[in-house]
Amino acid sequence: MASNETPRQWLQRTASRGARWSRLSVIAGTLSTLVLMVQAWCIATIAQRMVIDGADFSSLLIPLLLLPPAFIARGLLVRARTLCGARGGIEIRQSVRKELLERIAVLGPLWARRQHSATLSNRVWDQVDALQGFYADYRPQMLLCAIIPIIILAAVAPLSWAAALILLATGPLIPMNMAMVGIGAKKRQEDQFLEMGRMSRHFLDTLQGLSTLKLFDISKRQANEVHTASESFRRRTMRVLRLAFLSSTVLEFFASVSIALLALYLGFVYLGQFNFGMYDHGINLFIGLFILILAPEFYQPLRELGVHYHAKAEAEAAAEDLMPILNRRVFERDNDQPPWQPRAGLTLSLEGLTARYAGRESPALTEVSLTIQANETLAVIGPSGAGKSTLLNVLMDFMHPEAGTLRVSDGDHPSRALTDIRPDDWQHQIAWVGQSAVIVSGTLADNLRLANAHASDQILKEALEQAALHHWLAELPDGLETRLGEGGRAVSGGQARRIALARAFLRDARLVLLDEPTASLDQESERLVMDALSRLCKGRTVVLLTHRMELLALADRVLMLSQGSVQALDTLEALRAPGGPLARSTKSETEVRHV
Incomplete structure (x- = not known):
């Protein structure tokens, strides 16, 4: 082309x-x-x-x-x-x-x-x-x-x-x-x-910020601006x-x-x-x-x-x-790579990895080197802009480093660079739970089968039980066929997060990536999610982004990032020992966030 x-x-x-x-x-x-x-x-x-x-x-x-x-x-x-x-x-x-x-x-x-x-x-x-x-x-x-x-x-x-x-x-x-x-x-x-395009952006921004506009009593003024934009489009x-x-x-x-x-x-x-x-x-x-x-x-x-x-x-x-x-150029990879299917837990090795966002002068990650052992849970903490999300994007193969390599080993085969693995094979081994769980318009079964299209109803029910949703399932009028999303049954934030966890159980992946999985949850929902996470982390390699001390307790080691570089990497006990970077931290979420 x-x-x-x-x-x-x-x-x-x-x-x-x-x-x-x-x-x-x-x-x-x-x-x-x-x-x-x-x-x-x-x-x-x-x-x-x-x-x-x-x-x-x-x-x-x-x-x-x-x-x-x-x-x-x-x-x-x-x-x-x-x-x-x-x-x-x-x-x-x-x-x-x-x-x-x-x-x-x-x-x-x-x-x-x-x-x-x-x-x-x-x-x-x-x-x-x-x-x-x-x-x-x-x-x-x-x-x-x-x-x-x-x-x-x-x-x-x-x-x-x-x-x-x-x-x-x-x-x-x-x-x-x-x-x-x-x-x-x-x-x-x-x-x-x-x-x-301008009118569409203006209208969508107004809809998304409608609650804020109402609270500041400027919704009528914004409506006039939307009218002005639509009138301009009409004239054109x-x-x-x-x-x-x-x-x-x-x-x-x-x-x-x-x-x-x-x-x-x-x-x-x-x-x-x-x-x-x-x-x-x-x-x-x-x-x-x-x-x-x-x-x-x-x-x-x-x-x-x-x-x-x-x-x-x-x-x-x-x-x-x-x-x-x-016509936009993208990172090109050899699609003729042989199929890759790990047989054991994954070990990830980052060797001098540097990553930079398009149009940015300074890198988001700078020469990061570390090894995440098979079946280890690694918690990643640091202030906003430290590079936590960038690390996850690199691990998910959404972002390609400009320097350094990410190598993968399953114990039975020699390690290979991520660039030598087909993207579909790699992402099939990833389970992801983020801050905002996506609920698509469809049945509960449809939402769960996003993670495993061929899962039977019994397997779906087992995944819901693992995610502490079996009682909620029993209350649904149509069970797995209950419609969710637009035009269907409303789902609370905690229920949506646990549906995402159920997908992670269905995925049965070797690598689990978690991004603030308990953010914005009430105390009861947080407890249920924590219990489900403790079950999910067993026998899997887990990378967990969090600011909460409670979640750090699930981690074998804690990685502290600062301005894209590794500040510390050790167990939570060592980091909280006298003289350690978390020595003065309590169980306060705020203190961990600003370390």
């Missing part, structure tokens, strides 16, 4: 994903024109024989019998063309959205957190949807613009070279108008996308629509004038004022009517292309915003 690829080149390259539907749409449009020629022949023949030739009814039988099937066939072909175009657009949109979501997953949570959620959702949904008009309508129409006029010229030219010349001379007026309209269309569409949208309607009006004008010129020519020929542009056969009623019926079809592809031209500008504006994500 070329980094200097333009939006137009990207749109053309992506079109191959729905090429078969685009081809079917073009074929249906071409066949529709051929059927129209049959209709024109039937109508012109009937008029010529009835009005001029005075032929009997039997001579009209063939065109009369052909005309109804031709009308039906043309209607079916127009519908097929529309359906095929729409299907091609949907197929391409689904492919692009899948690629975009996969790319976001590869870029990782750290990158996603730096993006505003409203902007990201706008890109995934609205801007991908903005590609539909280009692939469903504009691109097939662009191909038909090169096919249909040639077919009609080929049919008209043998009948009257002057009529063909009029069509050929007036046809370019419509593309010229489209080119002039297109100069401002893309810029206005880009402005609309920017305003939509109306500018785009005005341009689209103006373009359609001008196209209709040019097409009508062009058809009128052709009709004037034929009229003057019939009046005997013009005697050029004809061959030896002259121009009778059949030829004139046949040409006039086909003339609108000559301009119709160009008119429709003009109507859909704003879809091209919209798609190019969307592509320009999507391409930086799709």
Whole structure:
């Protein structure tokens, strides 16, 4: 994928994903024109024989019998063309959205957190949807613009070279108008996308901070600001629509004038004022009517292309915003590594590890060296900004160190660098419990099976019992099939945290990563979570981020970080011994936080 690829080149390259539907749409449009020629022949023949030739009814039988099937066939072909175009657009949109979501997953949570959620959702949904008009309508129409006029010229030219010349001379007026309209269309569409993203961010921030705004009694003022942002978006949208309607009006004008010129020519020929542009056969009623019926079809592809031209500008504006994500370079790893499945507890060795966030001058971790033994529980403490979360991100393989290595050993095999292990294999060995447990909209079983998709109901119940949720399960009206999340049963913070713990038990991973698992819990919930954690830590390698002295009691050793460097690493008893860094600490959470 070329980094200097333009939006137009990207749109053309992506079109191959729905090429078969685009081809079917073009074929249906071409066949529709051929059927129209049959209709024109039937109508012109009937008029010529009835009005001029005075032929009997039997001579009209063939065109009369052909005309109804031709009308039906043309209607079916127009519908097929529309359906095929729409299907091609949907197929391409689904492919692009899948690629975009996969790319976001590869870029990782750290990158996603730096993006505003409203902007990201706008890109995934609205801007991908903005590609539909280009692939469903504009691109097939662009191909038909090169096919249909040639077919009609080929049919008209043998009948009257002057009529063909009029069509050929007036046809370019419509593309010229489209080119002039297109100069401002893309810029206005880009402005609309920017305003939509700004409005989405503003509205989401207002919703998330609504309680704070109410408490400070400024919610009405903020509502006015949201109204102002939405009004700005409305004005930009109306500018785009005005341009689209103006373009359609001008196209209709040019097409009508062009058809009128052709009709004037034929009229003057019939009046005997013009005697050029004809061959030896002259121009009778059949030829004139046949040409006039086909003339609108000559301009119709160009008119429709003009109507859909704003879809091209919209798609190019969307592509320009999507391409930086799709083309963004990421840490590349050899995907041909052999499968990795540890057979025993994991030992982690950090050797001179340095990690830095993008755009930051100072590293978040600086030359950290330590070994976490198999089945050991290591607690990590330190003030905010000490590098605790960075350490977890490195262990989860979400962040790649700029120097040093992280080596992994399971006791039965030689140690290997984390970069030599496939990401899926490594993350399959990780169980994670964070400060905010994610509850997805679905049943309790759905939420638990996020950790183990093939777990039976009995295994799910055992995991809930390990997490001290068996009594709560017994109270649920539908048991494991009780719906949680949006539109379902409300879940308290303590219950959500224990659901996350149940997932960790279901995962049965070799490495458990815990980030403040008891934060913001009441005393009873904290006690239940502590009991579950003590069971979870047995027989596993555990890294625990905490500020609470109670959780430090679960740890075999405590790592103290300060400004990205190791300040101390020892048992809790040694750190609290006289002269140790925690010598003056009590069981106060605040004192541990500020050591």
